Amino acid sequence: MKVPRLRIAILECDEPVGKTKEKYGTYGGLFTELLNNGAKKLAESDEGRKPELEISSWDIVNKDVYPKLEDVDGILLTGSKYNSFDNDPWILRLVEFTREVLKQKRVRLIGVCFGHQIIGRAMDVKVDRSDKGWEVAVVKVQLTKKGKELFGLEDLHIHQMHRDIVYAYPDSVEHLGHTDRCDVQGMYEKNRLITVQGHPEFNGEVVSELLQRRHDQGIFNDEMYNDGMSRVQKHHDGVAVAVGFLKFLLET
Template sequence: MKPPFRIAILECDEPIGRTKAKYGGYGNVFKALLDAGADHLAQQDGVSRPALELKYYNVVNAQLYPKLEDIDAVLLTGSRHNAFDPDPWILALVDFTKKVLAQHRVRVIGVCFGHQIVGRAMDVKVDRSDRGWEVSVTPVRLTGKGSELFGVEELAIHQMHHDIVTTHPSSVAPLGHTDRCDVQGMYIRAHLITVQGHPEFTGEIVEELLENRHKRGIFSDPVFEDGMSRVRKPHDGVVVGAAFLRFLMEG
């Protein structure tokens, strides 16, 4: 039997309300995604279900990090914070990500804010988009490499961001784009994979975020109504979760 993939999930934020009550933290949201992805992989690829060993690290308040010798991969979660800010915990996260990227055994997975932190660690500009918020289930037009990795021609994925990686680092393969975001994913074989969208999100989670941010005045009525009109549409989160695991299995 193969040993489990030891994945350190760096929790860059905490869920709110009903989502927090159900999952506790974003680590458990990703556990649900990766477990579903492992099942999908076994069914679709006919391989043995990969074993996973997940450990969670609060990098915001506790600023806890794993030792690289104890893990096989790090996964950076999303966050309501801005990846380009100079907060001490964000700078520490960027430094840690640079350390991981500088070696080639431990692999990197980045999601939304995590995708942006990887971009920043690779010295490309991360900034506020001038095209506005991108929210709810959104079609992503994939590159050839994106279609190869995800096994679909177009990827439907939840979005929840106003910040973007402005350009692709020269060393990565682009994975896709949308009208509001040119850099929807980055990939280097056996080294890193990132997505701007949220494969771990469900309609229930995004509905709560839309309602909360609309109530607080962050989302205008049109943004809220548009997001709510698409929030329960089918999406390919599990497909992305399976792609993350295929990435970990790359030789």
């Protein structure tokens, strides 16, 4: 049985801080761990067919260098502290590149948090601050029928760290889920794109550090910080999302 090979380029839209940076180096490191764990899990449920992953990372904030589409099968856009609706030169370049990917038929797109929003923006729907405020730590996402099918779950528990949202679904995509604070929690279009607003790559340790840092900076008040910390160590389904991402890349 031939082992499938997937060449995945991770577009790093930010870099970790503190202990997370010490442990993983870059967001490419975090996603490499997540995708490798997803590949192992996929092998358990797919007749031992573990995909061979060839992962590259690209610092697109500080270097205007992108992968050539002929060299990859999938492109993953990471989360970021930056605003997806801003017009910084590197963000405009990312939106332009995302549109280039969407115009062709072979290379597939994965978006996470900021990356999810950039894909929404590239598809000409509104991305902006939410009028419902921040969504943080482990949150239960109500999945649609398609979301349940893709992730193999009835409900999705996933880390969140955002106050920006995609306001509407592009016409061509299928809805994956929603929460009380965010109607567009994920988008899917067969052989083209899959996105989630949450952070499957995060864990309790990573999000605890972000909560603490943003509380110290005065971004989160005591109530928001305490609420987030009360849920930060709960079970989350990051690996199930990674399996969904890999199945999407393997779809024929």
